[in-house]
Amino acid sequence: MSYPDDLRYSKEHEWVRVEGSRATIGITSFAADELGDIVFVELPEMGAALTQFGTFGVVESVKAVSDLFAPISGEVVEVNEALRDAPELLNSDPFVEGWIARVELSDTSELDSLMDAGAYATETG
Amino acid sequence: MTYSPHTDADRAAMLKAIGVALADDLFADIPASVRAGRWEVPTPLVEQDVRAELARIAGHNRIPEVSFLGAGVYRHLIPSVVGEVIGRPEFSTAYTPYQPEVSQGTLQSIYEFQSLICELTGMEVATASHYDGATATAEAALMACRLTRRHRVAISAGVNPDYRRVLETYCSGPGVEVVTVPVDLGEGGSGTTDAGAVAAALGDDVACLIAAQPNFYGQLEPMRELADAAHGAGALCVAVVEPTSLAILEAPSEYEADIVVAEGQPLGIPMSFGGPYVGLMAARMASVRQMPGRLVGATRDAQGRKGYVLTLQAREQHIRREKAASNICTNQALMALAATAYLTAVGPQGLREVAELGMTQARHLVAALTDAGVAERRFSGPYLTEVAVRLPDAARRHAVLAEQGIVAGYLLARDEPALADTLLLAATELTTDAEIERLVVALKETA
Numbered sequence: 001m002s003y004p005d006d007l008r009y010s011k012e013h014e015w016v017r018v019e020g021s022r023a024t025i026g027i028t029s030f031a032a033d034e035l036g037d038i039v040f041v042e043l044p045e046m047g048a049a050l051t052q053f054g055t056f057g058v059v060e061s062v063k064a065v066s067d068l069f070a071p072i073s074g075e076v077v078e079v080n081e082a083l084r085d086a087p088e089l090l091n092s093d094p095f096v097e098g099w100i101a102r103v104e105l106s107d108t109s110e111l112d113s114l115m116d117a118g119a120y121a122t123e124t125g
Numbered sequence: 126m127t128y129s130p131h132t133d134a135d136r137a138a139m140l141k142a143i144g145v146a147l148a149d150d151l152f153a154d155i156p157a158s159v160r161a162g163r164w165e166v167p168t169p170l171v172e173q174d175v176r177a178e179l180a181r182i183a184g185h186n187r188i189p190e191v192s193f194l195g196a197g198v199y200r201h202l203i204p205s206v207v208g209e210v211i212g213r214p215e216f217s218t219a220y221t222p223y224q225p226e227v228s229q230g231t232l233q234s235i236y237e238f239q240s241l242i243c244e245l246t247g248m249e250v251a252t253a254s255h256y257d258g259a260t261a262t263a264e265a266a267l268m269a270c271r272l273t274r275r276h277r278v279a280i281s282a283g284v285n286p287d288y289r290r291v292l293e294t295y296c297s298g299p300g301v302e303v304v305t306v307p308v309d310l311g312e313g314g315s316g317t318t319d320a321g322a323v324a325a326a327l328g329d330d331v332a333c334l335i336a337a338q339p340n341f342y343g344q345l346e347p348m349r350e351l352a353d354a355a356h357g358a359g360a361l362c363v364a365v366v367e368p369t370s371l372a373i374l375e376a377p378s379e380y381e382a383d384i385v386v387a388e389g390q391p392l393g394i395p396m397s398f399g400g401p402y403v404g405l406m407a408a409r410m411a412s413v414r415q416m417p418g419r420l421v422g423a424t425r426d427a428q429g430r431k432g433y434v435l436t437l438q439a440r441e442q443h444i445r446r447e448k449a450a451s452n453i454c455t456n457q458a459l460m461a462l463a464a465t466a467y468l469t470a471v472g473p474q475g476l477r478e479v480a481e482l483g484m485t486q487a488r489h490l491v492a493a494l495t496d497a498g499v500a501e502r503r504f505s506g507p508y509l510t511e512v513a514v515r516l517p518d519a520a521r522r523h524a525v526l527a528e529q530g531i532v533a534g535y536l537l538a539r540d541e542p543a544l545a546d547t548l549l550l551a552a553t554e555l556t557t558d559a560e561i562e563r564l565v566v567a568l569k570e571t572a
Contacts (some may be wrong), residue, residue, distance in 0.1 A: 040414065040439070060439040067448075 002121060003028065004095050008111055009120035012053070012069040015095065016114060018105070025071055026099045027059065027090060030124045035061040038090045043079040044101055050074055052110050057100065059090065072110045074103030190530035191560045193490070195511050195551025196341070197258070197285045198399070199391045201369070201479065202555055203467065207393040210466040211459055225435045231458065232433035235421040238461040241468045245368060246385045247376030248407035253419035253456040255404030258388025259288040262335065262365055263295035264417040264451055265384040265406060269333035269361045270301055271415045271450070272383075277302045278333050279326040281318040281351075283340030284365055286540040292335075304331070308340070310543045316344040316504030316513065318351060327358035333384070337365040338374065342537075342549065343487075343511030344504055349380040356381070368392050368405065368464075369483070370509055372476040377407075384408045393467025394460055403460035414440060417451030482554035483510035490552050490561050499568045503547050511551040513537060519546040522571040531567055 007015040013031035017024040032038065042058040050056045050070035057068040079101045083089060089098040115123060131139075136148065145151060152160070170178065192200060211217060215230060225232060235253045242251035255261040266278045278296065280289055282305050289305070296303050306326045309315045318336055327334065334355035338348050352362035364382035369391050371377075377385040389403035390396070408416055414437065422436030442449035471479065487510045494500040494514060503513040516522065519536060526533045534551065537544035552561075 042414075063444075065439040065445050065448075 001030065001124065003117040005117045007095065008071070008114035008116065009123075010053070010069065010071040010114055011123065012071070013124075014069060014071040016071045016111065017099075018108075018111065021105055022077065022102055023072055023074065023105050024099045024102050026094055027068065028120070028124075029094045031066075032091045032094045032098075035059060035064055035066060035090075037062050038087045041083045041087045041090065041100065043081075043083065044076045046076055046079065048076045050076060050101075050103055052107075052113075059087075068100065070103075071114055072103065072105060073107055074105045076101050077104050078102035187530075189527075189532045191563055192532040193534040193548075193550040193552070193556070193560075193564060194532045195553075196535040196549055197287065197388060198396050198402075199367075199369075199551060199553055200396060200555055201391055201393075201553055203393050203395065204470045206470050207463050207466045211463050216459060216462055226432070229433055232421050232435070234462050234465060235419075235456070235458060236423055236433050238465040239421060241465060242405050242407050245371045245376075245468075246366070246405075246407040247378030248382075248385055249410040250413050250416070250420070251405065251407040252416055253421055254389070254458070254461040255386075255406060255418055256453070256457060257390075257400065257402040257404045258365065258386065259285070259291035259404075260295075260453070261386040261388075261404030261406045262288045262363070263292045264404075264453075265363045265386045266292055266303075266333060266335060267295060267299065267301070268384060268408075268412070268415050268417060268450070269363060270299075272412050273332040273359065273361060275330050275332035275360070276300065277304060277328075277331045278335065279304045279306050279323070279331050279360070280335040281306045281308065281323075281337065281340065281346070282541075283308045283316075283318050283342065283344070283346060284335055284337045285341050288365065301332075306334070308342070310541070312503070312515075313505050315506045316340070316342045317346045317506065320347075320350065320354075323351060323354050327354060327360055329359060331358060331360045333361040333363045335363040335365060338377075339367060339370060339509045339511065342504060342513045343508045343551075344513075345374075345507040345509060348377070348382070352380045352382060367509075369476060369480045372473065372480045373484075374509075383412070389460065389464045392464035393470075394463050401457060401460050403457040403464055405464075413437060415450055416440065418454055419456045479554050480510070483552050483556070486510075486552035486554070486556040486561070487512055487550075489558065490550060490556070490564075493561050493565045494568075497565045497569060499565055499572070500548070503544070510553065511549060513544070513547050513549050515546055516548050516568065517546055517572075519548055522568060523548065525571045526564075526567050529567055531564060533564060533568065 007017050009015050013028045015026055015028055038059055038061045040060040044056045052073045054070055055067040056070045059066050080099050239251040293303055304326050306322045307319050309319050336346050336351045338346050340346050355362040361383035363384045364377040366387045368387050385407045387405040389405045420436050422434050424432055424434055426432045440450040441454040442452055491512055500514040500516040503515045523533050523536055535549040537547040537549050
């Protein structure tokens with residue numbers, strides 16, 4: 001399986017897209033497929049301080065539930081409200097419409113501990 | 126299913142198959158110091174001797190002729206249809222089935238129970254039930270902590286002291302601090318939650334204010350003010366209610382309670398030495414994912430037929446493990462069914478009559494005690510079917526009456542030293558004028 005080249009990936013199957021001082025985060029298509037049909041996403045609160053690899057929310061599918069682990073640290077400045085009514089976006093379009101939150105990055109050096117698309121493909125291969 | 130005990134040959138075959146000599150070898154990992162010694166059990170008896178022995182033991186039970194004891198558990202008429210329904214073998218098997226959807230009848234009965242509890246409380250969603258009122262209250266407190274992400278809970282001292290003890294136990298594990306808000310216990314005082322103390326107890330870290338309506342002393346709390354105070358501090362309002370009272374009091378949804386819990390015993394369940402009972406819980410749909418325990422939902426199958434399912438199971442421990450909304454994901458299905466049968470049998474009008482008759486008899490009781498100069502109300506303000514009265518030398522007189530087969534209510538000094546010489550007396554629709562007269566006469570004679 002191949003993954004978008006412009007993203008960084010964590011071992012916990014979250015992705016990060018960096019745009020200036022902000023980053024958009026979500027879960028990978030691999031994670032969404034493993035979970036199955038996603039029926040609920042517990043989003044972080046606006047202003048919440050995320051810590052790299054700490055939990056920041058929950059995804060629930062018809063057969064499983066999993067914590068969301070922040071791939072990077074930062075303050076939540078936006079959450080994807082569309083997921084409240086359409087959690088299935090995580091399955092149908094995990095890298096674009098199914099984004100979960102946007103954060104103001106606190107330490108860009110943390111990105112170095114994440115994988116690129118090739119490494120993540122190997123990881124999940 | 127018949128019970129077929131293993132034979133010695135069965136046991137020997139099993140032991141051989143797993144490669145141990147004796148059944149005791151299976152327990153070798155348990156240190157001898159913590160093992161039970163030899164059990165001192167009597168030799169086998171024939172059936173008639175067992176019956177005689179059990180009858181002898183049962184003879185120690187003292188069944189009062191007259192009782193005014195309530196304090197959280199109430200004597201009500203239970204229509205015979207309740208026993209008939211819950212005695213049906215389709216229902217009387219003890220446990221929620223592990224493949225629940227094959228038991229559509231069980232799920233439908235739970236769904237109807239949930240619907241009745243929603244109707245009674247005015248709330249949007251009710252659980253399939255909990256063990257009892259105390260555990261439902263504690264679960265509501267933890268639910269409020271999850272919803273608000275706060276870690277302190279405030280509880281009125283007007284909530285049943287047993288519930289408060291269970292709450293303390295539940296909160297000790299997750300490290301939730303419990304703050305108790307005092308009740309105005311002054312002579313002739315309101316007997317309700319102290320408004321000033323509520324304001325002091327609520328801070329920006331308090332998840333909920335828990336208050337009872339009516340409270341443990343039978344007094345009616347200003348629930349609307351308490352709920353407003355809680356909401357003003359960003360906390361939730363948890364209402365602990367008595368279910369029959371909801372037939373005449375405003376629904377908790379009216380005063381904007383966020384979570385409603387109750388002991389369901391008054392709804393067709395015998396007092397039976399303290400259980401089994403059933404805990405009720407209802408809340409808003411917006412907080413359903415943080416509700417503890419089982420929930421039954423109605424849906425349609427692929428052919429469009431109505432069906433019932435266990436829903437939102439990802440909250441439960443078999444999926445979410447240690448992060449489950451509760452570690453008790455069972456329910457009291459048979460007792461919930463009793464409540465369902467009871468509510469269906471008496472109907473809205475019948476339930477209203479139950480509540481009104483209890484109120485009427487409580488007023489007869491107070492009038493009779495006051496007129497005879499025996500006892501008088503300890504508090505002022507509105508009360509419902511249970512009432513605290515001051516009685517000089519209460520503990521001794523309570524004991525004397527018990528010998529005569531009269532339970533003169535509950536001695537409040539047991540939990541609250543400030544309420545020495547105070548009895549908590551309960552009336553229900555079963556309380557007769559003759560019973561009230563007998564209590565008054567007996568108390569007079571012990572003066």
